[in-house]
Amino acid sequence: NVIFYLFFLLLCIRDVVGSDFCLIAGPMRRCGHGHCWLLGTLAFFYLVLLSGVEADAKSDHHSENGHHQNASSISGIPIVTFKWHHVETPYTVALWIIVAGLCKLVIEANHHVTNVIPESALLICSGFILGGMVWGADKKQTFKLNPTVFFYYLLPQIILDAGYSMPNKLFFTNLGGILLHAVIGTCWNAATVGLSLWGCHMGGAMGDLDIGLLQYLLFGSLLSAVDPVAVIAVFEQVHVNEVLFIMVFGESLLNDGVTVVLFNVFDSFVSLGGPAINAAEIVKGIISFFVVAFGGSLVGLVFGLLLSLLTRCTKNIQIIEPGFVFVVGYLSYLTAEMLSLSAILSITFCGVCCQKYMNANMDEKSVTTVRYAMKVLANGSETMIFVFLGITAIDKTIWVWNTGFILLTLLFVLVYRVIGVFFLTWIQNKFRLVPLDLMDRIIMSYGGLRGAVAYGLAALLDENKIKEKPLMIGTTLIIVYFTVVLQGITMKPLVTWLKVKRATNNELTLIEKVQNKVFNHMLVAIEDISGQKGNNYMRDKWTHFEEKWMSWFLMKPSARKKHDHLFNIFHMINLKDALEYVDKGESNGTLEFIRNDTAFIDFKKNYEDDFSDVSMPDLTIDMGDDTIANPYARRDAVPSISLEMHKQTNYGLRESENINTHHLLQQHLYKSRNQHRFRYSRSHFDLNQDENEVQEIFQRTMRNRLESFKSAKLGVAPPKPITKHPRKDTQKKMPNGKSTEKRSYYSGDEDFEFSEGDSASGYFPRVTHRPGTGIENPSFMPDLDPRAPVQIPPWLAEGELDSTAGVAPSQRAQAGLPRTPSNLNRLAPLRISTRSTDFPTSSSSQQSNELPPPPSPPPYHPHKI
């Protein structure tokens, strides 16, 4: 809380009100045209907020007065008390978050503007406006970007997100180059900027300043680092090719270690004073660099592995497993900070290291949750950072103008960045297989954006040791604005103008993925043959090691089996197809083809017309059947004449289909019970239906299955009464598990006139349901999956009404059958068994009371097989 207080030295409420007022005016001025509705909503929101706050303000004064009066004697119990000071800090924080969020909302509302000016620049500008309002209301800047808040509460999630979504392969292939820039480049920047400024100072270019050589070097070192936040924000919108991106982005992440060390070393040098520095101290400084950088990375790795291990065994607490990522990540940051190691490196490597295992270990939903939550946090704090960078500027006290100093710093920062990048890439290209060309170098130098990290470090300077701290902060801010706003705006045109290779939007294709794997193996093999030991050799070694040990140790056995990237792609493509398929089906009005053969053919035909190339065959091919190589041959198995007839009577059929659907729905759609039981569980997304329903579905499935087999056997003959009760057999066999899935359904019915093998192979020669293969015969699909709610085709259901005996529900299902009068009719088909006639006619409410509470599953769970 103390930290929050530091940060949000509170305005009195009046000022918040004031700034809110102005905020409405701000966006209006900026947006100008269009989006009135948005502004309208915004204004409304603010009015509501304002009236609330204003009322609060009044009552605050009032209650304070009252409090003073009543301090000695409490006359009665107050009904409502206003306790602003209790909520002051969190309230202000929340308000600012909302304000920052709304700024982003307004900015993003107009894409014409964001296409030209990057979002980060606009956020800074809106920060200026907000800052102006606060200043206007308060006559001083009460809200500033405080280094503590920045480093402890805003920065970590951004870096964690960067690490977590890092393209690992790309990153590690280019690691050499990235390190070169991050280490040597940063040192170069720090040294040259510091020395040049000092030189100019000596030459008398900036008048009378109380800054020594060491202070200049300190200043240079805090300005040396390229800022990850700014780089992400700008480069995200400019889609440069991936190698270029990873070079700039990786550098911005990794140079933190260097910056922190340089800053600390020079800071202590400044404290020691010039004469006390000897060779030993300098050596210590160099050693501390390695310790800080590698130590930080090591801490990150350890926490990353820990996190992977943790997610390996969170099967039973899936609902909180996403939380671990954030907490452990944050812990790694804090631990490194505690040990005075590089915290940014630590959290980066934590994210890089855990991503693979975590994504494999965790439930798919948790992965999505993590991904989204990470983006929400990172994007939110990025917004906050830029807004506050803007707000900070509106403060008279930090502006000490010295034209020479500021302009020279700006010049040196830009020039030395260019020189450094060109020199280092020149070295790098001697070793690179794919050299960086001139355009890449230009963008790399131009992408040297400084940001909040530099400002945070500048704000950390000690005023007692450095007299010109305000000047340095001011200069840092100007450089930040210059790089983020001006370079940010010009980046896109520059990239277009220079025709820098853009990122190819890679659509997922399997063949590409396969080919990539082949390429990798091929390169390794060729290196082996030609006797070189290059990158590919190292990567191959690592892959082997990783697969053998790391995966074994850190990954769930079940996840290990198919963590190969190829399967992810395959899965995603299939998922996309399935969604497309459903969309298409729904736009045609029905997905009834799943049950109805003719509708399916119709759909298939239509679908093929539209998507002649792909997708459908996937769902129709029986992969197990190798004799038919061509998927199109299979389709010919459908008599073409029926297709044509179908086409002619399309309209009529559609109508009858509709009737069928309605009939079907009325008969079989599960109506809500009178007593709808709302289930809330903190630990489960309980998608399971009512128990009754599940029981009933099972019963229907069973019956349906029997019916279809019977009619299959007898052709068009009417369904024969089934006398045998399947329950005891199924009950007996269910626990066998999935392997006997199919068998167990029919095994109880030996008194059928046909044998089981006959039914499986004789009539349905192609129904072979295997995981991963397509659905061959959709009309029978429900039979194969006992968990899916099955609805009986109307013709069967009608036939059923006539029959005198059917499958009796199990005991449990009988007990659980709902018996409201309205349901009795609907469930009539079910209640034809001889035993079900003697149901007690009790009310449904009584029944549901008798049932066990929903979360505890009954011991006998046929639908769970």
Place this chain on the structure above:
Amino acid sequence: MGSSKSSLRHIPNAQELIQDTGFSAAHIQRLYERFDLLDRDQMGRLRVPDFEAISHLAMNPIGDRIIAAFFSPGKDTVDFPSFVRILAHFQPTDDNRTRDSSGKEPYNSPNRKLQFAFQLYDQDGDGKISRAELLQVLQEMLGMQVTDELLQSIAERAIQEADLDQDDAISFDEFKKCLEKVDIDQKMRIGFLS
């Protein structure tokens, strides 16, 4: 360089190879040493067992295919010039040399590189990757981890993606089309030490 020039004399057709493949003399020299090392019986020719003796290659899932790619059809040995010519596929593409001395496309052109990759799949040499051939490659690369059914459906899917003329196989043109977004030159490139 002087020493390597002089030792180039031992190598048959050295100058012609340099012309042909774009390797420098130092490259050729180095590759010759490697060739010599692999050629255990000093016949001036490599046989399949010579390749198989390379320890890491045995672990490579598609190692056999790569080895097979070195042998032109019908031959069971490979001499030094052919060896170098195969390796020349992995040189960076040289934009200035679009045609070599005999007017053919150089080995390191993207097209030739792709052809090399293509023939790794196309074992029967009919100019098409059939489903069975693709499946075989997949099995070699992923075989241990997964069921056959999954591999089959992946192969099926991959063929469908690429198959434009609906003949249930991938021809070279289709293969090329699929990979047109991939920078072949960068993917098939090795830093040959000189």
